Amino acid sequence: MKLLQAINLTKKFPNKLAVNNISLTINQGDLVALLGPNGAGKSTTLNMLIGVSQPTSGKIIFGDKSxxxxxxxxxxGVVFQGSVLDANLTVKDNIMTRAHMYTRTVQLNSLIKKFELESIWKQPYCSLSGGQKRRVDIARALISSPKLLFLDEPSTGLDIQTRTKIWEVLNQLREDTGLTIVFTTHYLEESENADYVYIMDQGKVIAEDTVAGLQQKYTQNVLQLDYLTGETTTTTLDNKDEAIKILVKNAKLLTNFEYRPGTMDDVFMNLTGKEIR
Structure with missing residues (x-):
């Protein structure tokens, strides 16, 4: 079921066309990745969807109506790139201030436990590490039990343990509550688990599909074979079944092999180029 649609959204600034006539469909319960190089228009698009910025033209449909x-x-719920929490308040005060704004809230104790906030509950927000702050940011955004959570580069600068923990919690919430998530990221491996992906560049959506669909369209799988003779060959293939056939046929002639499926990194580079922006 469609939860949120953006139809022909455009955002013009005095000296720049930041978003150029894009359309998005976010289905209920999905994890949707919005990818693109710096300056592609991702954050501007999110800002229009969450009401921080008004579109120059186009419309937004939530549920079944404009x-x-x-x-x-x-x-x-929204988690921005930069925190909007009060640095001098404790974690508890930041969370509770948010909770008092809504009549519908999540089970607070469960949220505290999921994000492991017990040990920092009474600490000032400004005293926390980057990973601790991000866990508080996301918990605060979830306190109102939203149907749709927007995450703008939520894991930038975080260590792998914190990133893993955050996504474990979010995926569990999706499974338990049907939470829909739209996120941007420069860690493209995070998009591998998305139900749907939009890739933007220069204010436009230049590709959209499932992860498998994008990989099929914009990447090739690579099979490298190392022979007993010392020769090495590299072959591009459509799928792993072709690789298996080649390996079976040449098994007695090989010393080693490497099979690498196309990744979202490959998709991204093939679509947006390798030049630094």
């Missing part, structure tokens, strides 16, 4: 942000603001 909507302004006031119609669905209580149904969304």
């Amino acid at each position: 909507a302004s942000i006031k119609d669905y603001k209580n149904e969304i």
Whole structure:
């Protein structure tokens, strides 16, 4: 079921066309990745969807009807690139201040436990590490039990343990509650688990599909064979079944092999180029 649609959204600034006539469909319960190089228009798009910025043209549909942000603001949670929490308040005060803004909230104790906030509950937010702050940011965004959670580069600068923990919790919430998530990231391996992916560049959506669909369209699988003779060959293939046939046929002639499926890194580079922006 469609939860949120953006139709022909455009955002013009005095000296720049930041978002150029894009359309997105976010289905209920999905994990949707919005990817693109710096300056592609991802954050501007999110800002329009969450009401921080008004589109120059286009419309947003939440559920089954056209909507302004006031119609669905209580149904969304947002985690920005930079924190919006009060640095001098404790974790508890930041969370509870948010909770008091809503009549519908999640089970607070469960949220504290999931994000492992017990040990920092009474600490000032400003005293926390980057990973601790991000866990608090996401917990605060979830306190209102939103249907849709927006995450703008939620794991930038975090260590692998914190990133893994955050995604474990979010995936469990998706499974338990049907939470829908839209996120941007520069860690493209995070998009491998997305149900659907939009790739933007220069304000436009230049590709969209499932991960498997994008990999099939924009990458090739690579099989490298090392022979007893010292020769090495590299072959591009459509799928792993072709690789298996080649390996079986040449098994007695090989010393080693490497099979590498196309990745989202490959998709991204093939679509947006290798030049530094």
